[in-house]
Amino acid sequence: MKESAIYHKSKKLGVLLPGMGAVATTLIAGVYAIKKGLGVPVGSFTQLGFDAHGTPVRDRLDLVSIDDLVFGGWDIHGENVYETAKRSRVLESDLLRQLEAELSSIKPMPAVFDQRYVKRLEAKEQKQGASWWDLAQQIKDDIAQFKIHHGLERCVMVWCGSTEVFIEEGSSHTSVRRLEEAMKMNDPSITPSMVYAYAALTSGIPYANGSPNLSVDIPAMSELARECGIPIAGKDFKTGQTMIKTVLAPAFRARTLGLSGWFSTNILGNRDGEVLDDPESFKTKEMSKLSVLETILDAEKSPELYGDISHSVRINYYPPRGDNKEGWDSIDIFGWLGYPMQIKVDFLCRDSILAAPIVLDLILLLDIAARKGERGTLEWMSFFFKAPMTQGTPAVHDLFAQESMLREAVDRLAR
Numbered sequence: 001m002k003e004s005a006i007y008h009k010s011k012k013l014g015v016l017l018p019g020m021g022a023v024a025t026t027l028i029a030g031v032y033a034i035k036k037g038l039g040v041p042v043g044s045f046t047q048l049g050f051d052a053h054g055t056p057v058r059d060r061l062d063l064v065s066i067d068d069l070v071f072g073g074w075d076i077h078g079e080n081v082y083e084t085a086k087r088s089r090v091l092e093s094d095l096l097r098q099l100e101a102e103l104s105s106i107k108p109m110p111a112v113f114d115q116r117y118v119k120r121l122e123a124k125e126q127k128q129g130a131s132w133w134d135l136a137q138q139i140k141d142d143i144a145q146f147k148i149h150h151g152l153e154r155c156v157m158v159w160c161g162s163t164e165v166f167i168e169e170g171s172s173h174t175s176v177r178r179l180e181e182a183m184k185m186n187d188p189s190i191t192p193s194m195v196y197a198y199a200a201l202t203s204g205i206p207y208a209n210g211s212p213n214l215s216v217d218i219p220a221m222s223e224l225a226r227e228c229g230i231p232i233a234g235k236d237f238k239t240g241q242t243m244i245k246t247v248l249a250p251a252f253r254a255r256t257l258g259l260s261g262w263f264s265t266n267i268l269g270n271r272d273g274e275v276l277d278d279p280e281s282f283k284t285k286e287m288s289k290l291s292v293l294e295t296i297l298d299a300e301k302s303p304e305l306y307g308d309i310s311h312s313v314r315i316n317y318y319p320p321r322g323d324n325k326e327g328w329d330s331i332d333i334f335g336w337l338g339y340p341m342q343i344k345v346d347f348l349c350r351d352s353i354l355a356a357p358i359v360l361d362l363i364l365l366l367d368i369a370a371r372k373g374e375r376g377t378l379e380w381m382s383f384f385f386k387a388p389m390t391q392g393t394p395a396v397h398d399l400f401a402q403e404s405m406l407r408e409a410v411d412r413l414a415r
């Protein structure tokens with residue numbers, strides 16, 4: 001595949017992150033730590049994974065080196081990356097102290113924010129504008145300035161902001177024309193994450209959505225991405241509990257074991273947990289987390305095994321745990337002649353430690369996909385997401401089927 005005319009592989013790549021909280025700052029600190037030889041990029045497919053023939057992905061693909069990433073972004077809190085990383089208590093203070101100079105020099109730009117969409121947060125630094133349209137132009141100006149300041153030809157954007165309240169897809173989301181009209185009319189069906197996405201796409205910047213809110217998962221944004229010749233991907237990083245779920249469910253299907261119930265609960269005490277404590281933001285997350293079993297365990301094909309599953313997901317905000325989430329799964333399966341059995345999973349994970357390498361992979365893969373001329377929704381990125389975006393076909397949730405799609409894409413991008 002030839003390099004696209006728009007995208008040349010200049011050395012540096014700008015990384016724009018709307019939402020510079022725990023995940024974003026763990027990524028940035030991690031990249032600087034790895035550059036200094038203070039850590040290993042564990043969990044990153046592009047850095048430590050292999051293609052279908054056993055060749056390291058980073059030898060196979062012409063990826064930007066992590067030495068050449070330049071970070072920027074937006075947030076409402078007014079802190080620099082060092083301050084946020086310290087407050088988030090994901091990485092040890094000893095490590096952060098060694099990175100203080102680099103991390104303190106990155107300060108988020110004032111955000112496009114509206115408390116109607118994230119009820120538990122209050123903004124210290126936020127842009128003022130007459131309409132969503134006006135705010136999108138301000139983000140576009142920020143992007144242009146960021147590129148000039150750092151001498152960048154290319155950027156990618158990954159939404160690492162809070163989960164917005166649940167919004168149904170509506171008429172303003174059906175075409176680019178309607179989306180733009182709604183932005184000019186300040187319509188409430190437009191959310192801040194859509195404003196960033198619109199600004200990115202119309203600035204020629206690939207965009208991925210790490211949270212479960214709609215953002216680019218609407219027809220208008222797919223149309224815009226295709227028109228602008230830009231790849232998009234989403235949504236909701238697949239990190240802890242759902243990653244395990246999409247490994248276990250295919251095993252049950254393969255062994256034709258039945259499933260009567262799956263109760264998933266989580267406790268977490270970081271800011272994400274606080275935001276998800278609001279029922280409207282939780283609903284967005286719940287829909288994303290619930291979607292995975294239906295397609296893996298096809299009830300229509302196997303009603304006697306999967307025709308009557310009770311599936312619940314809960315998230316409880318519990319401050320003492322901080323970013324160290326505990327995810328319990330109580331799974332009720334049945335075997336020969338319907339005899340019941342139980343499986344319990346207790347995953348004591350670290351949310352941002354699992355998410356940061358996914359963000360790194362999305363950055364590097366979105367960039368190479370854009371350079372190779374891929375545009376619109378990248379279904380092969382499903383591997384990284386809980387609720388994969390597709391171009392009309394049913395989403396693939398099985399982690400191993402997703403891995404095959406990813407490896408096929410590596411073959412294609414390597415040509």
Ligand SMILES: NC(=O)c1ccc[n+]([C@@H]2O[C@H](COP(=O)([O-])OP(=O)(O)OC[C@H]3O[C@@H](n4cnc5c(N)ncnc54)[C@H](O)[C@@H]3O)[C@@H](O)[C@H]2O)c1
Pocket residue numbers: 018019020021022023024074075076077088111112113114118121159160161162163192193210211212236237238239240270271272275350351352354355
């Ligand atoms: N960590 C994981 O395992 C994981 C997995 C899947 C999805 N996610 C999603 O990733 C996102 C980030 O998670 P986190 O743990 O870093 O959360 P966080 O609360 O630490 O960070 C989110 C940041 O977004 C900012 N923000 C909110 N609205 C904004 C806006 N309109 N513009 C700019 N900034 C805005 C907040 O101020 C905050 O600093 C969340 O939506 C979360 O649900 C995380």
